[in-house]
Amino acid sequence: MRSVTDPLSGGTKPQELLDGFVEYLSIVKGLGERTLEAYLADLRQLEERMGDPLRLENSDLLAFLSSFENKRTLNRKLASINAFYDYCHRQGMAAERHRIPMAKLPKSLPKYLSHEEIEAGLSRIDRSTLAGKRDYALILFLYASGCRISEALAAQRRDIADGWLKIRFAKGEKERIVPLAPVAIEALEEYLAQSDLRSSHLWLNYRGEPLSRVSAYKIVKKYLGVSPHVLRHSFASALILGGADLRVVQELLGHSSLITTQIYTHIERRHLQETVLRHHPMGENQC
Numbered sequence: 001m002r003s004v005t006d007p008l009s010g011g012t013k014p015q016e017l018l019d020g021f022v023e024y025l026s027i028v029k030g031l032g033e034r035t036l037e038a039y040l041a042d043l044r045q046l047e048e049r050m051g052d053p054l055r056l057e058n059s060d061l062l063a064f065l066s067s068f069e070n071k072r073t074l075n076r077k078l079a080s081i082n083a084f085y086d087y088c089h090r091q092g093m094a095a096e097r098h099r100i101p102m103a104k105l106p107k108s109l110p111k112y113l114s115h116e117e118i119e120a121g122l123s124r125i126d127r128s129t130l131a132g133k134r135d136y137a138l139i140l141f142l143y144a145s146g147c148r149i150s151e152a153l154a155a156q157r158r159d160i161a162d163g164w165l166k167i168r169f170a171k172g173e174k175e176r177i178v179p180l181a182p183v184a185i186e187a188l189e190e191y192l193a194q195s196d197l198r199s200s201h202l203w204l205n206y207r208g209e210p211l212s213r214v215s216a217y218k219i220v221k222k223y224l225g226v227s228p229h230v231l232r233h234s235f236a237s238a239l240i241l242g243g244a245d246l247r248v249v250q251e252l253l254g255h256s257s258l259i260t261t262q263i264y265t266h267i268e269r270r271h272l273q274e275t276v277l278r279h280h281p282m283g284e285n286q287c
Helices: 014-028 033-050 058-065 071-090 115-122 130-145 149-154 182-194 213-224 228-241 246-253 264-279
Strands: 164-167 176-179
Touching (some): 014 033, 014 071, 033 058, 058 071, 115 130, 115 213, 115 228, 130 213, 149 228, 213 228, 228 246, 228 264
Antiparallel strands (some): 164 176
8 A cells, every 4th residue: 555654543554554454364364365365456456546545434435336346346345345444443543444234146046957957968878888887877876865076975885775875974074864766776786786896985986996076077077067066956956846845955965054955945936937937828928
């Protein structure tokens, strides 16, 4: 910052103020280097356009922020500005603690595939090879269980019994069990029966080593054009659209809070809206 010493700062020089702010963010808030660089860039931009930040009013800040139409960019600027004024107020360098609320971002629905889209991708797999059998079984396993890719890759043979999958390496170290569809179990058994590689893990590469996240990502991307996590969303979405109770879906996904699972209710509402518009005599295609 190039501004002169401000009376409120008690003689603190602008660079000293910034150095103290950076130290506060790094040590107290635990922010990373890239985030710190972004915060400083935002503050320098604010100073270049509006002058000494310690002399600005809320109206000045709003005028600066109004030039950013993208809400995500706006919120990034707001985070930088709010953190700076909070620090200045704590240090007795600013009489006011400017606090401007974040802009509301539109809720984005999770990307998911329909059952037909997944079947179309599965049909492209050459199941005459061991790799093809593995890829087919892996995709079905992810879609049938809704587990995270890290959980799937950590799964071992002993974790499957009587049609149930025990997820021992769940996020937050919580164990849960989920039922597996017979077609997924059949595909898995076919793959394991053909493999002469011996390991406690289910999913292996051609050297008999546990499959990596990168390899799993490439497999799903190759046949479905999406990341493995989309299959988790597809699992949840299929259950919600089929009428499953939200708390059951929460339990199957391993969400600690129902709030996290509630995003799938938006999919149900959108599906209902599309159904009405498509089939009701006053729908958009009928008028």
